[in-house]
Amino acid sequence: MQKVKAYAQKRPDHSLSECLLMWVIxxxxRKPVSKEQQVQVAQEKLKQIKADxxxxxxxxxxEVRVGNPYLEVLDAATVFDISAIAVSSETIGSIIELPIRxxxxxxxxxxxxxxxxxxPPS
Structure with a gap:
């Protein structure tokens, strides 16, 4: 989110104007926390980022959804007619990604x- 915030502060006119923050549970x-509690936590965190x-x-x-993360993100991309999906990962390109993508x-x-x-920041 720091990269998105930095870009938003310096963005040229007629560029980034809106975004969709999404969390998929x-x-x-086996989580000791119920789905309802997970949804509530996700909504609170997204609310803070939204304000920033x-x-x-x-x-x-x-948007907070429950389901398959890939399917939910790709569905939201279509439903909300997004231009691009922004992601970050600490494991992409590392040896750990070979057995566990x-x-x-x-x-x-x-x-x-x-x-x-x-x-991710190094």
């Missing part, structure tokens, strides 16, 4: 939309 796994981005003059929508890497392989990859 997977249906699989709106302070920079962006129109921001938020990263979400960002898999999304870049599956998406028909342009994917902006932001490497």
């Amino acid at each position: 997977e249906e699989v796994g 981005l709106e302070a920079l003059g962006l129109q921001v929508k938020t 990263s979400f960002a890497g898999e999304l870049m392989r599956r998406s028909w939309h342009p994917v902006l990859f932001f490497p």
